[in-house]
Amino acid sequence: MKNQGQPVQLQYANLLNHRVGATHGLSPDALTGAAAKMADLTNRLAQMRRNNETRWRDLPLDPFRTEHLTAIHQIKEKTNAYFTKNAPRNRCKHMIVLGIGGSALGNIALQSALKPHTHNLTSCSSRPGPRLYVLDNVDPEFVGNTMKHIESADPTLEHTLVNVISKSGETAETACQFMIFRNWLKSKLGEDRYHNHIVAVTDPVTGTMRSIVDRDGYDHLPVPEGVGGRFSVLSPVGLFSAAMCGINIENLLAGAAKMDFRCANPDLKQNPAALLAWALITLATEYHKPNHVMMAYSNGLYSFADWFRQLWAESLGKRVDLDGNEIYAGPTPIKALGTTDQHSQVQLYREGPNDKVIGFLEVEKFSNDLTIPQGLAVPNLQYLEGKSLGQLLNAEKRAIEYALVESNRPNFTIKFPEVNEYTIGQFIQLWEVATAYAGLLLNLNTYDQPAVETGKKATFGLMDRPGYEEWQAKVAAIAGQGEFQM
Numbered sequence: 001m002k003n004q005g006q007p008v009q010l011q012y013a014n015l016l017n018h019r020v021g022a023t024h025g026l027s028p029d030a031l032t033g034a035a036a037k038m039a040d041l042t043n044r045l046a047q048m049r050r051n052n053e054t055r056w057r058d059l060p061l062d063p064f065r066t067e068h069l070t071a072i073h074q075i076k077e078k079t080n081a082y083f084t085k086n087a088p089r090n091r092c093k094h095m096i097v098l099g100i101g102g103s104a105l106g107n108i109a110l111q112s113a114l115k116p117h118t119h120n121l122t123s124c125s126s127r128p129g130p131r132l133y134v135l136d137n138v139d140p141e142f143v144g145n146t147m148k149h150i151e152s153a154d155p156t157l158e159h160t161l162v163n164v165i166s167k168s169g170e171t172a173e174t175a176c177q178f179m180i181f182r183n184w185l186k187s188k189l190g191e192d193r194y195h196n197h198i199v200a201v202t203d204p205v206t207g208t209m210r211s212i213v214d215r216d217g218y219d220h221l222p223v224p225e226g227v228g229g230r231f232s233v234l235s236p237v238g239l240f241s242a243a244m245c246g247i248n249i250e251n252l253l254a255g256a257a258k259m260d261f262r263c264a265n266p267d268l269k270q271n272p273a274a275l276l277a278w279a280l281i282t283l284a285t286e287y288h289k290p291n292h293v294m295m296a297y298s299n300g301l302y303s304f305a306d307w308f309r310q311l312w313a314e315s316l317g318k319r320v321d322l323d324g325n326e327i328y329a330g331p332t333p334i335k336a337l338g339t340t341d342q343h344s345q346v347q348l349y350r351e352g353p354n355d356k357v358i359g360f361l362e363v364e365k366f367s368n369d370l371t372i373p374q375g376l377a378v379p380n381l382q383y384l385e386g387k388s389l390g391q392l393l394n395a396e397k398r399a400i401e402y403a404l405v406e407s408n409r410p411n412f413t414i415k416f417p418e419v420n421e422y423t424i425g426q427f428i429q430l431w432e433v434a435t436a437y438a439g440l441l442l443n444l445n446t447y448d449q450p451a452v453e454t455g456k457k458a459t460f461g462l463m464d465r466p467g468y469e470e471w472q473a474k475v476a477a478i479a480g481q482g483e484f485q486m
Contacts, residue, residue, distance in 0.1 A: 161244075297397040
């Protein structure tokens, strides 16, 4: 594969004991000793791949790559042609993504990292693609105010597209959103036209949403079989909205493919995903550091901390292991933003319990840097003059890194030469493969989420879904009931 950019780097020296002390850091001997075990796990992952047990890992590769890119671009072109059929100015101006969890967090993270934060504020004449609204909650104020805002700019909804993402179609949050937005579109556009304003991403064969798509004739893209929501961002789940908004999804997949090649290396010191997973799980289980902070020194990368939190928490937070033993495993993922949280969290990180590993996200070169002007004529501020904001941001990151080492607090850095589709693709694949390694190290099922299902069933009961009456009674017995109220 042609090299399209520089690699994302994992800098892990500050996880070792010569930096942060013998009781808080990993020894080089332990790293050497883990090499054979991690090589075995690399072979296990390769076998799982051959058995189609990790289909998410093949999303950046053919045949998935060509199949999905072709389908996405066909629907993108068809959608744009529909919106511009009367006049070029009648483009798609508003795109609403309906989804939750893995159907939303990846979309938000891609948009935040690869488009300016002012994307939705920019005029249509200078903005590639529509404004994007990802409705990842059912808060009525959040949903209702978004609808009012869009309707104020597009009263007839002629320029509005709804992208509903649900594999089954039965997730309560997405289902109710879809029902509301479907009715909204029908009321404005009529029975014969509204379906042109909906694109569904769902199971290609079965399920409730699949039956709705077939009945009503919506354009659709697949959620690939065997790809769970939190591993789906490099499928049409995340790629369609990205493509509509002008993100180069080919380069995104190319970066992921490049990282996947690196993460198949049996040499632990040459495999960033294996090394990252081994270090973090070892520190969590043997060094009593179960809290894993992702601290982004870039506003654009901050939403990837949300994406990471679902990936890490839902994959690794399990009560039992694969042998049925109760283990109550799982590091707790925490998000932070540099430099903002230097002033809100670092006091705790340095002087509070030494139970955390801090992972920094650092950007070497910003696409839009600003120089600090000269001429203020204040001696105490002259040291800033002529420097750039990027220099200051990275100096603050290095300073906090140093301060953490001084306090024997282990940390590591994932360094982006710059933020673009190619490096973001690398970052996504790095963490997804690291999560697969971590699950093997903890001997648990990385791909289920049984604790989430209980909440879903209880919600069905409370909303009077037939067959779930017992859950309504169970919840009524304990939730918001009893004498302990004020």
